[in-house]
Amino acid sequence: MLGAIIGFEREYRGYPAGVRTMALVCMGSALFADMSPIYSGQDNDRIAAQIVSGIGFLGAGLIFREGLSVRGVTTAATIWGAAAIGMTVAIEAYLVAIVAAFFAVVLLELRVVTKHIGHASDEDDNHHHAPDEDDGPPRATPG
Secondary structure, three states, X not given: OHHHHHHHHHHHOOOOOOHHHHHHHHHHHHHHHHHXXXXXXXXXXXXXXXXXXXXXXXXXXXXXXXXXXXXXXXXXXXXXXXXXXXXXXXXXXXXXXXXXXXXXXXHHHOHHHHHHHHHHHHHHHOOOOOOOOOOOOOOOOOO
């Protein structure tokens, strides 16, 4: 549920990795973390480490360069955060997971405010910057 809330924000803004993706990442990481005692006995941190590196690998596939801009960083970080929230739910730290999901949505919504900050200072100083993934219109992705 918490992953879906984060995904709703992304989907509402028209960015990739929406409700289904975030819900599945959150649920999958929660299931792996919850089942880790069965698979690895007392070595639960090994499964957690594999979740972190696996999600990092997935996120790395979302980041790409387009000229001077780098796209996909926020989406990759959001997926990583959704996985962490899922792992937090698995250890039954529900309040921490809810607060983390709330802050994830708040941070994603700050784009509405912060997108103008860099541009205003660039215009004043006549500097150019390499835009991040959130510059320009959202892009549709296949699947």
